[in-house]
Amino acid sequence: xxxxxxxxxxxxxxxxxxxxxxxxxxxxxxxxxxxxxxxxxxxxxxxxxxxxxxxxxxxxxxxxxxxxxxxxxxxxxxxxxxxxxxxxxxxxxxxxxxxxxxxxxxxxxxxxxxxxxxxxxxxxxxxxxxxxxxxxxxxxxxxxxxxxxxxxxxxxxxxxxxxxxxxxxxxxxxxxxxxxxxxxxxxxxxxxxxxxxxxxxxxxxxxxxxxxxxxxxxxxxxxxxxxxxxxxxxxxxxxxxxxxxxxxxxxxxxxxxxxxxxxxxxxxxxxxxxxxxxxxxxxxxxxxxxxxxxxxxxxxxxxxxxxxxxxxxxxxxxxxxxxxxxxxxxxxxxxxxxxxxxxxxxxxxxxxxxxxxxxxxxxxxxxxxxxxxxxxxxxxxxxxxxxxxxxxxxxxxxxxxxxxxxxxxxxxxxxxxxxxxxxxx
RNA sequence: GGUGGGGUGGAUGAGUGGCUGAAAUCAACGGUUUGCUAAACCGUCGUACGGGCUUAAACCUGUACCGAGGGUUCGAAUCCCUCCCUCACCGCCA
Numbered sequence: 001x002x003x004x005x006x007x008x009x010x011x012x013x014x015x016x017x018x019x020x021x022x023x024x025x026x027x028x029x030x031x032x033x034x035x036x037x038x039x040x041x042x043x044x045x046x047x048x049x050x051x052x053x054x055x056x057x058x059x060x061x062x063x064x065x066x067x068x069x070x071x072x073x074x075x076x077x078x079x080x081x082x083x084x085x086x087x088x089x090x091x092x093x094x095x096x097x098x099x100x101x102x103x104x105x106x107x108x109x110x111x112x113x114x115x116x117x118x119x120x121x122x123x124x125x126x127x128x129x130x131x132x133x134x135x136x137x138x139x140x141x142x143x144x145x146x147x148x149x150x151x152x153x154x155x156x157x158x159x160x161x162x163x164x165x166x167x168x169x170x171x172x173x174x175x176x177x178x179x180x181x182x183x184x185x186x187x188x189x190x191x192x193x194x195x196x197x198x199x200x201x202x203x204x205x206x207x208x209x210x211x212x213x214x215x216x217x218x219x220x221x222x223x224x225x226x227x228x229x230x231x232x233x234x235x236x237x238x239x240x241x242x243x244x245x246x247x248x249x250x251x252x253x254x255x256x257x258x259x260x261x262x263x264x265x266x267x268x269x270x271x272x273x274x275x276x277x278x279x280x281x282x283x284x285x286x287x288x289x290x291x292x293x294x295x296x297x298x299x300x301x302x303x304x305x306x307x308x309x310x311x312x313x314x315x316x317x318x319x320x321x322x323x324x325x326x327x328x329x330x331x332x333x334x335x336x337x338x339x340x341x342x343x344x345x346x347x348x349x350x351x352x353x354x355x356x357x358x359x360x361x362x363x364x365x366x367x368x369x370x371x372x373x374x375x376x377x378x379x380x381x382x383x384x385x386x387x388x389x390x391x392x393x394x395x396x397x398x399x400x401x402x403x404x405x406x407x408x409x410x411x412x413x414x415x416x417x418x419x420x421x422x423x424x425x
Numbered sequence: 426g427g428u429g430g431g432g433u434g435g436a437u438g439a440g441u442g443g444c445u446g447a448a449a450u451c452a453a454c455g456g457u458u459u460g461c462u463a464a465a466c467c468g469u470c471g472u473a474c475g476g477g478c479u480u481a482a483a484c485c486u487g488u489a490c491c492g493a494g495g496g497u498u499c500g501a502a503u504c505c506c507u508c509c510c511u512c513a514c515c516g517c518c519a
Contacts, residue, residue: 045475049488056488059500063443066499078499085499249435249472251453370472378482379472 001106001214001368003381004038007031010112017112020119020329030105037102044098048091055084107217111364113329114301114338120328129340130312130324137321137347140406145348146397147279149404150176153424156280156396168269168284170393175424179399179411180287182418183392184262187289187314191389194310196260196291201240203263204231209243212369214335224266233266237290238386242365245294250373255382256303257294260389262287279397281353286393293385294371297363300383304338304360307387311342311356314390317414320398321345323352337362344394348401353394358387400424 007014015028058077065074118127150156155176161169172180192198210216210232215223224233234240241259250257265288280286291310295303308324315322327339342356363381366372372379403410408425416422 042475045488049475052489053487055499060443062499067443074499081499 002109002112002364003367004034004106006112006363007034007038011035014112017329018109020113020117021110021332022121022330030109034102034105034109037098037105041095041098041102044091044095048088048095051084051087051091055081055088058084110334111337111361113332114360114362116326117332117338118326118328119330121330122328123331125328126325126331126341127328128323129326132321132323132345134321136345137402139347139401139404142406143348143401143404145279146346146400149400149409150279153409155179155400155424158279166284168282170280170283170285175419175421176396178419178421179396179424180392182415182420183390183395184287184289186415186418187390188260188262190310190314190317191260191289191291194258194291196258199237199241199244199259199261201234201237201244201261201263203234203240203266204229205234205240205243206231209239209246212246213239213242213365214368215239218334222268224268234263235267236265236288236388237261237263238292241290241292242369242384242386245371246369248371249379250294250371250382252296252373252375255294255296255373256299259292260289261292262289264288265391280393281397283393286391288391289389291387291389295383295385296373296375297380297383300360300362300385301338303383303385304340304358307358307385307389308340311358311387311389315342315344315355317412318395318399319412320395320402322355333357333359335359335361335364337364342390344398344402346398346401348404353398355394355398356388356390358385360385 002014011031014031018028018031058081062074062077065071065077118125120126144152147158153176154174156170156172158167158170160171161167164171188198204226207216207230210220210223215232215235220232223235225231226233240263241261244259245257265286267284269282269284291307293300293303293307312322312324322342322344325341325343327336327341332339336359339357339359341354342358343352344355345351346353361384363383365384366381369384371382371384373382399412400409403412408423411419411422411424
């Protein structure tokens with residue numbers, strides 16, 4: 001959620017940014033509405049404060065009169081308060097309505113894209129930020145997509161997942177399960193080495209938490225929900241981990257804060273279907289190691305670069321061909337100001353698969369989180385960032401496909417200490 | 426699931442109707458002192474949203490906030506109602 005100050009001070013930038021998100025004239029008019037409502041809010045508050053101030057002062061006077069025994073005079077003053085009370089009720093009603101409308105509107109306005117974000121409508125308009133320079137790998141003639149490799153080597157089983165739970169809940173087994181565990185361990189070790197504190201958060205979160213990171217009120221359809229306890233299964237570790245610092249005022253010296261954490265992620269993926277859902281490409285439960293940073297606003301874009309570097313390093317160690325995209329305004333998430341996606345090339349499927357998304361949210365999340373820092377007596381919002389480092393299911397798909405040979409699937413050197421085996425055959 | 430106790434500022438903790446936005450202590454911050462460290466002493470030390478002044482900050486000022494929401498009252502941290510959270514013990518289970 002953007003702050004009201006943001007609109008006041010940066011109206012032109014706001015409108016320009018929303019255009020990049022392909023907002024039409026009708027929706028851009030919301031910004032004027034926000035401005036109008038904000039003026040109204042200030043006016044109502046000034047009025048309300050004045051009336052209340054008077055009531056407070058009369059009440060003090062009554063107290064003094066009663067103490068000095070002037071009951072009659074006190075009675076007269078009491079009558080005077082009565083007329084004010086009607087006014088207070090009226091203004092409070094106005095204020096409540098005003099705030100509700102304003103809040104609802106603010107929830108619908110996405111983050112303003114960073115100035116470098118390219119315009120565009122869909123994934124096709126994303127900019128290739130860093131391309132894969134070497135030739136793309138070519139596999140032997142009998143190379144298989146990962147779902148067939150899984151069957152051949154008994155690595156994971158989607159049918160069993162269906163039996164136990166339903167579609168999109170893979171069951172990993174044997175070397176497939178070990179590979180999964182090895183990757184998690186590898187990613188966590190790499191993140192720790194890069195200075196991220198390791199967190200194991202709760203996997204279910206309450207409403208407040210889900211609201212602060214922006215999943216609610218809009219995207220409840222994408223989360224699994226336990227009605228009885230009013231709790232949501234996390235769609236990413238970002239949700240619980242970013243909320244660690246909700247409602248905190250940090251000292252400038254505490255920055256940056258760097259967290260990492262492994263969690264399973266649960267996504268309903270309501271409405272998705274088709275070729276993309278084959279195998280591990282899109283599932284309801286997958287594992288992911290997430291990195292989260294809380295940064296000084298002056299440093300957040302440097303931090304973003306560091307995160308790109310970190311994720312690149314992981315993919316290089318896994319010997320996977322990858323590229324980095326800078327998402328266009330139309331493809332970027334609601335809460336993000338700048339997002340880079342990492343894609344690995346699946347040689348068997350002959351397409352690029354998204355494996356990581358690294359974003360700077362600037363103050364958008366911090367505002368909802370009420371996460372601020374103090375600098376020279378001044379309190380201001382921090383910038384928050386996060387990124388997948390990395391999402392497992394698709395990495396597994398890519399590893400299996402790209403490293404397959406006629407004699408089995410080769411485990412990248414960096415991973416062998418974690419798997420304990422060097423080949424799946 | 427049952428029974429009981431609690432939710433006050435960064436922490437501990439006082440406060441049962443007006444002088445309490447909140448004692449005291451600790452922590453933190455600034456300073457003085459000091460071979461060094463420590464100690465001592467002095468000072469500062471909540472947040473949000475308005476208004477005034479200002480280029481801005483500083484500053485002055487108003488309102489709200491003692492888990493959340495409502496009520497009683499001229500006046501509520503304090504009294505009443507509803508809800509939420511939490512802790513302890515018992516039962517059950519890992």
